[in-house]
Amino acid sequence: MLVLLAAGCGGGGGRGSSDAKASGGLPSATTAAAPETPLPSAVPTTPAPEAATHAETEVLKVYRLMSAEYEKAYRAASAEGTDLRQYMTPTASSGVEKELARMKEQGAAMRGELGHEPEVTALAVAAQPPTATVRDCVDASRWQTLDTTTGWRIPRPTDRPARYVATAAMEHRAGERWKVTAYTAHRTRSC
Secondary structure, eight states, X not given: OHHHHHHHHOOOOSTTOOOOOOOTTSOHHHHHTSOSSOOGGGSOOSOOHHHHHHHHHHHHHHXXXXXXXXXXXXXXXXXXXXXXXXXXXXXXXHHHHHHHHHHHHHTEEEEEOOXXXXXXXXXXXXXXXOEEEEEEEEXXXXXXXXXXXXXXXXXXOTTSOSEEEEEEEEEEOTTSOEEEEEEEEEEEEEO
């Protein structure tokens, strides 16, 4: 009985492909006993793997584009001249803009570049609207704070690791691209 059950379940395979193979030594009656189409109660409610893979690719693409605009804004201590609002909701971008205004008031700006290792940790394509969570390990080892009046580097606080965790909540509204709805840099949490 277990052998028949295992044979009917077949391996999950990868990204839309089927791992089903000819049964070889199993009698043909065991494969004929399985229904041709699933019963309505057995129809999966999760989206096809292709849809999830496409969504994950789009989420990471938008996250990377947002990250590039984020760095551009921090180098100037201003969101002017950036496309942050293309990749972030107004609520998320206003949080960044407040921090940029504080930096500008203190006479600080960033130089260098950030390294990123983003991954999608949650994806709900069937939700209304679809949502995703991205976890990024940000490498700030080549990212320096400068005093804009003197041009001197301001040392990184000792409680901040060179590599820290950042998270982004994202959603996809109909007719729009994926957008970051909340971005948090956990600068004291190393990765």
